[in-house]
Amino acid sequence: MSNTQAAIAPVHKTMVVACSPERAFEVFTRELGTWWPLGMYSIGGDRITEVVFEEHVGGRIFERHDDGGEGEWGRVLAWEPPARFVMTWYPGHDSSQATELEVRFAAEDDGTRVDLEHRGWEILAERAQEARSGYDAGWGDVLGHYTRLLTRV
Amino acid sequence: MAYATAMDALGDATRRQIMERLRGGPRPVGELAAELPVSRPAVSQHLRVLKEAGLVTERKDGTRRIYGVEPKAIADLRAYFDSFWEQALAGFRAAAESERRNT
Numbered sequence: 001m002s003n004t005q006a007a008i009a010p011v012h013k014t015m016v017v018a019c020s021p022e023r024a025f026e027v028f029t030r031e032l033g034t035w036w037p038l039g040m041y042s043i044g045g046d047r048i049t050e051v052v053f054e055e056h057v058g059g060r061i062f063e064r065h066d067d068g069g070e071g072e073w074g075r076v077l078a079w080e081p082p083a084r085f086v087m088t089w090y091p092g093h094d095s096s097q098a099t100e101l102e103v104r105f106a107a108e109d110d111g112t113r114v115d116l117e118h119r120g121w122e123i124l125a126e127r128a129q130e131a132r133s134g135y136d137a138g139w140g141d142v143l144g145h146y147t148r149l150l151t152r153v
Numbered sequence: 154m155a156y157a158t159a160m161d162a163l164g165d166a167t168r169r170q171i172m173e174r175l176r177g178g179p180r181p182v183g184e185l186a187a188e189l190p191v192s193r194p195a196v197s198q199h200l201r202v203l204k205e206a207g208l209v210t211e212r213k214d215g216t217r218r219i220y221g222v223e224p225k226a227i228a229d230l231r232a233y234f235d236s237f238w239e240q241a242l243a244g245f246r247a248a249a250e251s252e253r254r255n256t
Contacts, residue, residue: 008228011235013242017249027249035248037241114245116238121231 010119017112021105024112025082028103029053032061043071043091055079061087074098089118099123159226162206167191168199172222175209179221 017024027035033051042048047065054060057079063071071091078086082105088098100120106113163169167189174185182200186193200220203209207229209220 008231011231011238013238015242015246017246019249024249028245031248035241035244037244040240041237112249114242116242118234118238121228 008121010117010121013116015114016108017114018110019112021082021107021112024114025085025105028105028114029055029081029085038063041091043073044069055081074101078102097123158206159208159229162202162208165199165202167195168203171196171199171203172208175220175222179210179212179219181214181217181219183217185220 019027030053032053033048036042036051038048038051039045042063044063044065047067047069048063048071049066050064052060052062052064054076057076059076059079061073061075063073065071073091074088075095076085076087077100078084084102084104086100086102088095089101090098098120099118102117102119104115106115163172170189171185174180174188182197183193185200186196189196191199200209200211204211204220208223208226210223212219212221
């Protein structure tokens with residue numbers, strides 16, 4: 001089997017919302033926990049008390065659980081309110097499993113155009129075939145995690 | 154959806170261990186069985202489930218069967234997120250367009 005991977009296209013979503021870029025940015029980041037479908041996608045499910053978005057480069061995005069535990073989703077790579085942010089994305093896993101999420105906000109007519117790009121899927125495939133001893137968070141672990149998430153739905 | 158089948162298949166700890174052992178590249182079934190606390194027929198059975206779920210590929214090398222990770226499974230994960238974001242962003246829109254003041 002070849003180790004070369006074809007590029008896996010990023011997930012793109014775009015929408016226009018009826019509010020200012022400032023407000024849209026704030027809702028997407030600081031207020032993430034108010035609209036995020038935690039039952040559909042999270043680590044702790046109904047044990048979650050809040051989702052924290054640390055608003056600076058290097059900041060963490062994580063869940064707080066009712067037993068005092070935490071579950072990390074990723075880290076801020078770029079922080080440019082209200083225009084865009086970029087974060088790594090590895091809920092429940094080692095950061096070496098990270099994909100990347102970029103969200104851009106731009107004024108359009110009376111509202112804000114929101115462009116979302118979730119990319120970097122190749123890293124999962126590369127990890128899948130990489131020989132590296134001592135590396136515990138394997139590929140099956142990634143998918144196993146999603147199994148747990150989905151069986152909760 | 155293909156990803157759902159894949160995720161069901163990975164609900165088993167032994168199958169996850171097999172997938173982790175295939176991360177280094179394709180391997181024959183005997184080699185996998187030697188590293189796992191289950192019998193070779195059991196490993197073969199698990200590999201069959203993983204193959205039917207689209208997670209591994211199988212090829213013959215003489216009398217041996219060699220198993221490897223199927224990268225398409227990654228594409229299925231991507232597809233899962235594609236539909237996930239559709240729904241999540243509907244919630245985002247409702248929140249962004251609500252009259253609620255900043256705190």
